[in-house]
Amino acid sequence: MLRLRGLRKAYDLQVVFDNVSLQIHPGEFVALTGESGVGKSTLLNCIAGLDQPDSGELWLSGMSVRELAEPQLAKLRRERLGFVFQAFHVLPHLSVADNVALPLLLQGRADGARVQQVLDAVGLGSLAGRMPAQLSGGQLQRVAIARALVHRPPLILADEPSGNLDPDTAARILDLLQEQVRQEGAACLLVTHSRSAASRADRVLTLTASGMQAPDAAAPACLPA
Numbered sequence: 001m002l003r004l005r006g007l008r009k010a011y012d013l014q015v016v017f018d019n020v021s022l023q024i025h026p027g028e029f030v031a032l033t034g035e036s037g038v039g040k041s042t043l044l045n046c047i048a049g050l051d052q053p054d055s056g057e058l059w060l061s062g063m064s065v066r067e068l069a070e071p072q073l074a075k076l077r078r079e080r081l082g083f084v085f086q087a088f089h090v091l092p093h094l095s096v097a098d099n100v101a102l103p104l105l106l107q108g109r110a111d112g113a114r115v116q117q118v119l120d121a122v123g124l125g126s127l128a129g130r131m132p133a134q135l136s137g138g139q140l141q142r143v144a145i146a147r148a149l150v151h152r153p154p155l156i157l158a159d160e161p162s163g164n165l166d167p168d169t170a171a172r173i174l175d176l177l178q179e180q181v182r183q184e185g186a187a188c189l190l191v192t193h194s195r196s197a198a199s200r201a202d203r204v205l206t207l208t209a210s211g212m213q214a215p216d217a218a219a220p221a222c223l224p225a
């Protein structure tokens with residue numbers, strides 16, 4: 001599903017991370033931890049093709065992300081990825097339901113029932129018609145989560161998805177992500193500083209400036225994941 005080998009990223013002369021390798025298979029729920037500023041969000045952006053690593057290999061669904069042109073990258077993101085951004089990126093001029101419907105519309109498969117189902121699952125079923133400006137931070141975060149899951153993507157990248165939520169809602173959101181992994185065979189890479197969130201994962205990886213610390217950090221040179 002996802003394979004990184006020897007990934008390096010620097011901004012000008014500042015190396016953010018180097019020698020990052022990992023492999024994630026369908027049906028795996030993997031937590032990514034690491035000190036603030038070590039590059040977890042940057043790594044997710046690189047995986048999604050929103051930022052460019054300086055060197056290394058990055059395979060997603062059998063495709064070498066670094067070799068794709070922007071239209072192919074956009075298609076890959078649209079069809080294969082669900083991304084919960086730290087800053088939500090909820091579109092302010094669209095209602096809650098329209099924000100969540102967006103990934104389905106971009107694939108030409110509008111499905112109001114699915115949108116409502118995911119909104120119910122994140123506890124926003126009664127707020128479908130609201131505009132983002134009328135929501136709390138935690139509610140906005142749940143819109144972002146619903147939007148990342150609505151099209152049943154094979155890979156979910158979630159950047160601190162439970163960060164702004166009360167403990168019960170956070171647990172419910174993590175249940176939902178786990179459900180997507182178990183029921184749909186999706187893979188999930190969850191950036192978190194929360195011990196309890198990380199404890200739900202099949203594996204916990206720690207990003208450091210010199211690479212990924214984990215038992216499987218040296219991903220074997222096998223076929224593209």
Ligand SMILES: Nc1ncnc2c1ncn2[C@@H]1O[C@H](COP(=O)(O)OP(=O)(O)OP(=O)(O)O)[C@@H](O)[C@H]1O
Pocket residue numbers: 011016034035036037038039040041042043
């Ligand atoms: N566009 C950019 N230009 C220059 N430096 C950047 C840019 N984006 C991020 N950085 C720097 O890269 C480093 C990694 O940032 P990143 O947001 O990926 O860290 P993080 O591990 O996700 O942090 P946190 O846990 O606090 O969210 C930081 O030092 C940050 O200041």
